[in-house]
Amino acid sequence: MHAIEETQLEPGDGALLLANLTKVRTDIDRAVRHAGREPQSVALLCASKTQSAERIEQVILAGHRLFGENRVQEAKAKWPDLQARYPDVELHLIGPLQTNKVRDAIRLFDVIETLDRENLAEALAQESAKLGRSPKLYVEVNTGAEPQKAGILAQDADAFIAKCRGLGLDIVGLMCVPPVDQQASPHFALLSQIARRNGLTRLSMGMSADFALAIQLGSTEVRVGTAIFGHRPA
Numbered sequence: 289m290h291a292i293e294e295t296q297l298e299p300g301d302g303a304l305l306l307a308n309l310t311k312v313r314t315d316i317d318r319a320v321r322h323a324g325r326e327p328q329s330v331a332l333l334c335a336s337k338t339q340s341a342e343r344i345e346q347v348i349l350a351g352h353r354l355f356g357e358n359r360v361q362e363a364k365a366k367w368p369d370l371q372a373r374y375p376d377v378e379l380h381l382i383g384p385l386q387t388n389k390v391r392d393a394i395r396l397f398d399v400i401e402t403l404d405r406e407n408l409a410e411a412l413a414q415e416s417a418k419l420g421r422s423p424k425l426y427v428e429v430n431t432g433a434e435p436q437k438a439g440i441l442a443q444d445a446d447a448f449i450a451k452c453r454g455l456g457l458d459i460v461g462l463m464c465v466p467p468v469d470q471q472a473s474p475h476f477a478l479l480s481q482i483a484r485r486n487g488l489t490r491l492s493m494g495m496s497a498d499f500a501l502a503i504q505l506g507s508t509e510v511r512v513g514t515a516i517f518g519h520r521p522a
């Protein structure tokens with residue numbers, strides 16, 4: 289396993305993280321009100337990739353319970369101990385999943401947001417049956433059809449969702465990461481449209497830079513890292 293460059297806890301960090309978390313929650317509440325949506329209709333997922341277990345624990349101690357990690361190996365090193373001590377934490381996988389890591393992912397994560405291809409759907413169905421544990425799943429949609437990016441193409445989404453349901457998978461929502469160099473709103477609107485016509489109510493969309501816009505367009509879960517933890521080391 290290669291070393292992970294983690295951001296370590298420094299003196300005063302607890303107070304800083306609490307202040308950042310409070311500000312993000314306030315901004316989310318404002319966006320929810322502005323959009324005329326129900327209070328509490330948008331969850332804040334704290335994206336904790338590259339953060340040390342000590343820094344993550346400060347956010348847990350501030351009362352936060354919903355987290356997302358990008359890599360199975362990194363999560364495996366940081367989370368089992370935190371999960372044992374804080375059993376009400378909910379952990380989501382928000383990064384790409386290789387089929388050879390499916391078993392570990394099912395053990396570690398409550399929700400996997402990056403289901404994006406048939407062989408992964410089949411592996412998830414098989415391993416869930418073996419382990420007797422079925423995580424809730426989001427289908428990731430590559431709304432910008434970017435060749436380097438994970439996610440099912442928008443035009444293939446309906447058939448893929450049907451296929452996953454046929455395998456008995458518990459599909460609860462959709463997730464997207466819009467292209468960095470484009471207006472995010474058409475991508476959020478597209479994801480929302482695909483969810484609606486497939487009877488899915490959960491939409492994981494919006495990050496530090498654009499969560500207010502995502503909330504305006506129906507997001508039920510914003511994934512925020514930088515605005516809580518500060519900039520990650522390059």
Ligand SMILES: *Cc1c(COP(=O)(O)O)cnc(C)c1O
Binds near residue numbers: 335337358513514515
């Ligand atoms: C890192 C990450 C986030 C959080 O991004 P920030 O810009 O730091 O808020 C959200 N979603 C995914 C998939 C990520 O990898």
